[in-house]
Amino acid sequence: MKKNSIALISMLFITTLTxxxxxxxxxxxxxxxxxxxxxxxxxxxxxxxxxxxKISASWGEETEVISDREGRWNTKISTPGAGGPYSMxxxxxxxxxxxxxxxxxxxxxxGQSNMEMPVKGYGNQPxxxxxxxxxxxxxxALRVFQIGKNPSAVPLDDVEGKWHAASPAATPDFSATxxxxxxxxxxxxxxPVGLIVTSWGGSKAEAWMDRESLNPFDDIAIPDEVPDQGxxxxxxxxxxxxxxxxxxxxxxxxxxxxxxxxxxxxxxxRILFPxxxxxxxxxxxxxxxxxxxxxxSPYGYNSPGETKHATALLREAQLHxxxxxxxxxxxxxxxxxxxxxxxxxxxKTVGRRLAYWALAETYGFEGISYRSPVYRSMEQTGDGKxxxxxxxxxxxxxxxxxxxxxxxxxxDDRVFYPAQAVIxxxxxxxxxxxxxxxxxxxxxxxxxxxxxxxxxxxxxxxxPFRTDDWPE
Numbered sequence: 001m002k003k004n005s006i007a008l009i010s011m012l013f014i015t016t017l018t019x020x021x022x023x024x025x026x027x028x029x030x031x032x033x034x035x036x037x038x039x040x041x042x043x044x045x046x047x048x049x050x051x052x053x054k055i056s057a058s059w060g061e062e063t064e065v066i067s068d069r070e071g072r073w074n075t076k077i078s079t080p081g082a083g084g085p086y087s088m089x090x091x092x093x094x095x096x097x098x099x100x101x102x103x104x105x106x107x108x109x110x111g112q113s114n115m116e117m118p119v120k121g122y123g124n125q126p127x128x129x130x131x132x133x134x135x136x137x138x139x140x141a142l143r144v145f146q147i148g149k150n151p152s153a154v155p156l157d158d159v160e161g162k163w164h165a166a167s168p169a170a171t172p173d174f175s176a177t178x179x180x181x182x183x184x185x186x187x188x189x190x191x192p193v194g195l196i197v198t199s200w201g202g203s204k205a206e207a208w209m210d211r212e213s214l215n216p217f218d219d220i221a222i223p224d225e226v227p228d229q230g231x232x233x234x235x236x237x238x239x240x241x242x243x244x245x246x247x248x249x250x251x252x253x254x255x256x257x258x259x260x261x262x263x264x265x266x267x268x269x270r271i272l273f274p275x276x277x278x279x280x281x282x283x284x285x286x287x288x289x290x291x292x293x294x295x296x297s298p299y300g301y302n303s304p305g306e307t308k309h310a311t312a313l314l315r316e317a318q319l320h321x322x323x324x325x326x327x328x329x330x331x332x333x334x335x336x337x338x339x340x341x342x343x344x345x346x347x348k349t350v351g352r353r354l355a356y357w358a359l360a361e362t363y364g365f366e367g368i369s370y371r372s373p374v375y376r377s378m379e380q381t382g383d384g385k386x387x388x389x390x391x392x393x394x395x396x397x398x399x400x401x402x403x404x405x406x407x408x409x410x411x412d413d414r415v416f417y418p419a420q421a422v423i424x425x426x427x428x429x430x431x432x433x434x435x436x437x438x439x440x441x442x443x444x445x446x447x448x449x450x451x452x453x454x455x456x457x458x459x460x461x462x463x464p465f466r467t468d469d470w471p472e
Contacts, residue, residue, distance in 0.1 A: 023047045023092035026245060030098060032163035034143050034194025036250040037082045037103040044074035044248065047092040058087045059103075067092070074248070079103045082191030102143070104192030105185065106251045107358075109178035110208065110243070111258035112232075113201030114294070114350075117343050119179055120172035127176045128345045137171035137179075142186045144174050146197040151231040152241030153224060155210075159245045163194070175199065177257055177294070180351025181358070188359055196249070198242045200232045204261045205269065205276050207238040213279035217272065233261060247283045253290030253362060254280065255354050259314050260296050260342065264305075266313035273317065274325045292329040292357045293318065295463065297344050298337030298449040309472045312446040315464050319374070329357035332372040334445050334452025335461040353460070369458030373397065375465035378442060385432040386439050387424070388467070393456040396427045404429070405453050406445040411436045414470055416443060421454075429454065441468035 025045040035041050043055055047067045055077055056062045065075035084102035089095065109115060119134060121127045147161040164170040171179065175197045186193040200207075206220050214220055214235055222235045231237050262269045277291050295318045296311060322330040331353040336346045344350075356370035371392035379387045386409065390397065409419040409431050417433045419442070424430055431442050445452050445464035452461040 023051075023053075023090060023094040023096055025090065025096060026158045027161055028145050028159075028163070028196070028246070028249060030163060032100050032143060032165065033098065033145070034102045034104050034106055034163070034192050035079050036106045036252060037079055037191065039079050039250050040076045041079055041250040042074060042076055042248040043090075044072070045090070045092075046071045047073065051092050054091045056089050056091075057101075059083075082189075084192065102141070102192035102194070104141070104194060105189065106194040106196065106249070107178075107182070107185075108246065108251050108254045109175060109181070109195055109197045109199070109256075110254065111199050111256050111294075112203045112261060113199075114260075114297070114343055114347075115175055115177050115197070115255075115257035116199040116201050117176050117347065118173050119176045121176075121345075122343060125341060125343050126345050127347050129348060130172075130176075133179075133348070134168050134171050137166045137168060139166040139183075139186065141192045142166040142179075142182050142195075143192070144170070144178065144182070144195045144197060146174060146195075147242060149200055149232075150241040151226045151234075151237045153226050153237065155240045155244040157245055159198075159242065176347035177351045177354070178255065180348045181255055181354045182351075184352050184355035185358055185363075188355075188365065189363060196246060196251070198246065199257075200238055200242070202261055203232040203238055203258065204235075205258060205272050206235040207233055208243055208258075209236065209272075209276050209279055210239050210244075210283070211236055213275055216275070217268070219268075243280075251284065251286070251289065253292065253358065256291065256293040257350070258293075259318060260299075260311075263296070263301075263310045263314045264307070266310065266317045269314060270317040270320055273321050277321070277325055277328065288327045290327050290329070290358065290362045291325070292331070292354050293321075294331045294350055294354070295319065295333060297333040298339060298445075298451060299342045300339035300449040306448070307472070308448075309446060311448045312464060312466075313472060316466070319463050319465070323374075327361075329361060329370070330372070330463070331357070332452070332461045332463045334450075334464055335455070337449060337451070339449040369456060369460055372460040373454065373456050373462035375444075375463070375467070378467045380439065381430070384434075384437055384439065385430050386442050386467075387428045387430050388442060389428050390462065392460075393427060395457045397423045397429065397462075398455050398457050399423065399453050400455065402453060406450045407431050408443040408446065409433050409436050409439045410441045410443075410468070411438050412440055414441070414468075416441075423454075441466070441470070443467070
């Protein structure tokens with residue numbers, strides 16, 4: 001375990017000096033920031049105890065607050081509709097002027113490596129079209145605040161980072177998924193968009209949760225110190241250092257790309273992931289804000305101890321979250337995975353599918369498809385076939401003239417066989433195998449790396465599914 005008591009004492013000492021000698025703001029209250037439009041946004045910091053803090057914004061709003069006995073202060077100021085650049089002046093023991101402030105739409109972007117993966121790609125792992133994307137990325141209305149890895153055993157008040165506008169110089173280091181999401185949202189809304197990116201490859205969901213929200217999970221150990229290894233998977237450690245500082249920063253919603261590191265705990269994730277969503281909403285106190293996430297992509301896990309259906313069950317848990325947690329949406333990636341690389345190159349499709357959810361559900365755009373087909377029901381037709389119906393395919397289904405694959409069928413013996421499948425005129429799919437005369441269950445893309453071949457006609461892939469609930 002890392003003995004961080006000395007570091008904590010040093011941090012507290014430095015913080016105390018900061019509190020009582022100058023006006024202090026978290027790093028994200030800075031030049032180039034984006035504030036949520038048409039909102040009562042929180043602004044906070046530290047100063048000498050009992051100091052009168054006056055905040056004035058060039059859009060015509062002012063507010064005052066007095067710092068408490070510990071020097072902390074927190075107040076709200078009204079923001080106008082989308083616009084800028086504005087300035088904001090904070091007068092306390094010192095005067096701080098923030099310039100080039102925009103008002104628009106703010107989204108928090110979090111998860112593990114597929115959220116962290118930058119537009120320029122990882123070593124030997126490209127992002128499709130990255131060079132052209134970077135070249136054409138100049139956009140002062142799309143801004144990103146992206147932080148580095150910052151584990152902590154105690155909740156922190158600040159992180160290191162700066163706001164950067166999209167440009168060929170800055171965009172290569174932006175999260176690719178977040179960038180492509182923000183790019184389309186900004187283009188369609190025509191307003192500034194700010195993205196706060198806090199992610200860490202290999203992280204588990206419980207690392208992004210606080211102690212209280214983890215109380216129901218007796219089997220999850222919460223460390224008192226940052227572990228020497230695996231800190232990105234230790235409960236509360238990333239919440240403390242990489243999420244807690246942002247709580248109260250007014251956001252429109254969250255996009256989330258995570259799950260691979262919890263693949264061996266699908267049953268727990270079925271409860272844990274909704275608990276994460278609800279805990280974040282409780283912390284921000286902004287109601288049930290949108291929470292859009294990515295179902296993990298196909299990938300061929302070959303490490304020791306892998307179970308046959310681990311990722312399939314995790315995807316099932318993610319689907320369950322979308323179906324049972326209010327104001328959530330899930331992007332299916334069954335068609336764009338890579339069996340040889342856990343980081344699929346096509347992040348533009350992922351980001352845009354997330355944006356479809358936001359544009360349709362959050363911003364009210366009509367006429368676009370954004371939901372993937374989801375299994376609804378099955379019918380045994382009596383001729384050795386099963387007919388499956390789907391939600392979210394109002395105009396029908398397609399395989400884009402390619403053979404349907406990835407279907408399996410079983411009878412009462414619960415032995416699954418590869419199945420043939422065809423799309424019917426009534427917008428259902430018929431599945432069969434001559435070896436199974438009395439089929440009772442169907443599965444689709446229910447494995448680590450099974451390519452999705454079934455789509456609605458808008459090109460959104462069907463979510464993997466099973467009609468049975470047999471133990472695995």
